[in-house]
Amino acid sequence: MAKKKFYVxxxxxxxxxxxxxxxxxxxxxxxxxxxxxxxSTREEAEKAFSxxxxxxxxxxxxxxxxxxxxxxxxxxxxxxxxxxxxxxAVDAACSGNPxxxxxxxxxxxxxxxxxxxxxxxxxxxxIGEFLAIVHALALLKKKNSTIPIYSDSVNAMKWVTxxxxxxxxxxxxxxxxxxxxxxxxxxWLQNNSYSNPILKWETKLWGEIPADFGRK
Numbered sequence: 198m199a200k201k202k203f204y205v206x207x208x209x210x211x212x213x214x215x216x217x218x219x220x221x222x223x224x225x226x227x228x229x230x231x232x233x234x235x236x237s238t239r240e241e242a243e244k245a246f247s248x249x250x251x252x253x254x255x256x257x258x259x260x261x262x263x264x265x266x267x268x269x270x271x272x273x274x275x276x277x278x279x280x281x282x283x284x285x286a287v288d289a290a291c292s293g294n295p296x297x298x299x300x301x302x303x304x305x306x307x308x309x310x311x312x313x314x315x316x317x318x319x320x321x322x323x324i325g326e327f328l329a330i331v332h333a334l335a336l337l338k339k340k341n342s343t344i345p346i347y348s349d350s351v352n353a354m355k356w357v358t359x360x361x362x363x364x365x366x367x368x369x370x371x372x373x374x375x376x377x378x379x380x381x382x383x384x385w386l387q388n389n390s391y392s393n394p395i396l397k398w399e400t401k402l403w404g405e406i407p408a409d410f411g412r413k
Contacts, residue, residue: 203242208232208404214242232404249308249409280403282306284345284396285333288408289325295366298322298375300329302336303408305347312336319372324379326353327362329408331382334391342393349398349406357395360386 204221206212209232215221218235225233236242282305289300299315312332315325330353333346348354356362361383368376398406405411 202235202237203239204233204235205242205246206233207246212246214239214246249405249407249411280305281345281396284347285311285337286347286398286407287326287329287333288349288406288410289322289329290410291320291322291325292316295319295321295372298325299410300325300332301408301410302329302333302346305407308407314378317372317375319366319369320375321364321366323350323352323356324362324364324366324375326350327356327364328378328382330354330357330395331385334393334395335385335389337393338389338391343391345394345396347396347398347406349400351397354395354397357386 201216202218204215204218206215206221206224209224211224213224215224216239221233221235234245236245284305285302286305287300287302289298291298297316297318298320299313299317301310301313303310314328314332326348327350330346330348334357337344337346362379364379366372400406
């Protein structure tokens, strides 16, 4: 008798936890870049469903992510095979604009958090994304590591390349700590070189970046 499995659907017609493959298949078959995975127990499935999917999907020891095929586009299994597991992903979150801002970095291979800064008052998401990339660069340089860094922010990547945080946010007494971090980050970029590739996380193909705060 086949061992019972539980199927988590993070991205499909109706995300949820299903107790049979047929029910799961109905949610993902034909759905573009569906994300799902089987688990041995309901407890494992519930824990995975409430977390960032890439913590589970990337922790498969070299296996491809399961996905339902869709016509005319790359499947999630094909696209996820291009993800470099030996890398860091960074992301930021901001409640308001400006608002409480925080950022963090995680290992793509297992979703383990390696740094987390904030929340800090009166920041913006773009500032957080910029600071997160520079934080990762500085950390990796200390460790003599040249592994890639993933970001889903085109603006932040451009700011890092230009070594300047081009925010339009005005400095105030409240957000002064954020601007002190910006100054430190810009100084670091001006005075350090790095060989880590800064890569764009392809959200449309791969789903949310592993460092995502899950508040969308």
